[in-house]
Amino acid sequence: xxxxxxxxxxxxxxxxxxxxxxxxxxxxxxxxxxxxxxxxxxxxxxxxxxxxxxxxxxxxxxxxxxxxxxxxxxx
Numbered sequence: 001x002x003x004x005x006x007x008x009x010x011x012x013x014x015x016x017x018x019x020x021x022x023x024x025x026x027x028x029x030x031x032x033x034x035x036x037x038x039x040x041x042x043x044x045x046x047x048x049x050x051x052x053x054x055x056x057x058x059x060x061x062x063x064x065x066x067x068x069x070x071x072x073x074x075x
Contacts, residue, residue, distance in 0.1 A: 034051075
């Protein structure tokens, strides 16, 4: 994907590999905390908040995907 961008756009983007790695690490850490709370936690409110956070992230990711895939088609 980075090769498809013109050189000026490619220069403005931060290191994509570093951002991808950081994003994966954050998601893995959040997954581990969520798993621990859902399996071992005794607080239903905290579990509900974490499940709500996952739903919010999934909704945001879908909206971004739908918006970016249809945004280029509009002229």
